[in-house]
Amino acid sequence: MAEAFQHHWGQVYESCNPHEMNHLVIDSIDRAAGTAKVSFPGGRGGRDRNRRRRTIKLSSLHPTGMTRTGSRRRSGYRLMCDHPKPGQEMCGICYYYFDRADLNSSECCQPCAEWLEQKFPTHAPDQ
Ligand SMILES: [Zn+2]
Numbered sequence: 001m002a003e004a005f006q007h008h009w010g011q012v013y014e015s016c017n018p019h020e021m022n023h024l025v026i027d028s029i030d031r032a033a034g035t036a037k038v039s040f041p042g043g044r045g046g047r048d049r050n051r052r053r054r055t056i057k058l059s060s061l062h063p064t065g066m067t068r069t070g071s072r073r074r075s076g077y078r079l080m081c082d083h084p085k086p087g088q089e090m091c092g093i094c095y096y097y098f099d100r101a102d103l104n105s106s107e108c109c110q111p112c113a114e115w116l117e118q119k120f121p122t123h124a125p126d127q
Contacts, residue, residue, distance in 0.1 A: 026061070
């Protein structure tokens with residue numbers, strides 16, 4: 001299983017450190033150097049992904065949040081969402097990829113839209 005894991009452009013990772021809520025997306029990979037250029041989604045609406053770029057070692061981008069011995073990782077990043085299929089785009093809130101048709105006009109997925117609506121019921125019709 002671990003052997004089959006491949007880093008890939010577009011994969012979304014989240015920090016293994018529970019005190020950090022960081023997510024990052026692979027922009028490009030230099031396999032020879034063992035590094036990836038990554039950027040950070042979110043910021044203003046997520047759509048114009050925060051263009052701060054960083055180079056990170058592939059060895060700190062893990063397929064899961066567990067080590068081979070079964071303990072929780074405390075550092076590095078774990079894969080959260082695999083790379084997008086053709087026609088898929090990132091939800092600006094949860095950073096998962098969805099088919100374009102499943103994102104609403106504010107670039108977020110249905111579950112996120114419902115969550116937002118519950119949390120900030122701004123669109124509730126006036127009685
Ligand atoms: Zn979402």
